[in-house]
Amino acid sequence: MMRCLLHTVSQSPLSGGALRRCLHLANEGSVLLLVADAVHAALADSAAARQLLEHADTLQLCALAPDVSARLPGLPLLPAIQLIDYAEYVRLATRCDAVIDWY
Numbered sequence: 408m409m410r411c412l413l414h415t416v417s418q419s420p421l422s423g424g425a426l427r428r429c430l431h432l433a434n435e436g437s438v439l440l441l442v443a444d445a446v447h448a449a450l451a452d453s454a455a456a457r458q459l460l461e462h463a464d465t466l467q468l469c470a471l472a473p474d475v476s477a478r479l480p481g482l483p484l485l486p487a488i489q490l491i492d493y494a495e496y497v498r499l500a501t502r503c504d505a506v507i508d509w510y
Contacts, residue, residue, distance in 0.1 A: 410434070410437075410503075410504040410505070411436055411437055411438065411502065411503040411504050412433065412434065412437040412438070412503055412504060412505050412506070412507055413437070413438045413440060413499050413500055413503040413505070413506045413507070414429050414433050414437060414438065414439045414440065414506075414507050414509060415440045415442055415506065415507070415508050415509065416429050416439065416440070416441055416442070416445040416448070416509040417442050417443040417444065417445050417508070417509065417510055418443075418444060418445055418509065418510055419444035419445060419447050419448075420445065420447055420448040420453075420454070420455035420458075421447060422444070425445070425509040425510060426445060426448055426455060426458065426459075426509070427458065428509065429507075429509045430458055430459075430461075430462055433462070433466055435465040435466070436465070436466075437466055437467070437503070438466065438467040438469060438499055438503060439459075439462070439466050439467070439468055439469065440469045440470070440471065440491070440496065440499065441468075441469070441470040441471065441474075441488070442470075442471045442474055443474055444478070446470045446471065446474045446475045446478050446479060447478065447479070449470045449475065449479070449484045449485050449488045450479065450482060450483070450484065450485070451482075451483040451484055451485050451486075452483075456485040459485060459487065459488070460485065460487060463487040467489070468485075468487050468488050468489065469488065469489045469490070469491050469495075469499070470484070470488050470489075470490055470491070471490075471491060471492075471493075471496060472490040472491060472492055473492070473493070475490060
């Protein structure tokens, strides 16, 4: 049985390799949550969004809505990204077997 892992990525895709490393190691059925500066990866037509799309069939792709609102107001996002609030973040953390933070 595969474990559900919640992968939270906080580093901007423009300043480091956290997203790339996470995508390389994340197992099918897990959740990838973009928080803080990592929400820039959710921008439609970006290189990071193309990386995310390669995993849209195997991972649940999410971004923290307050961080998106603060950093990307009104900008187009990748349709595969589900925006979630803090309450849903807590639900994901309790539903998954473990949480892995990527900085």
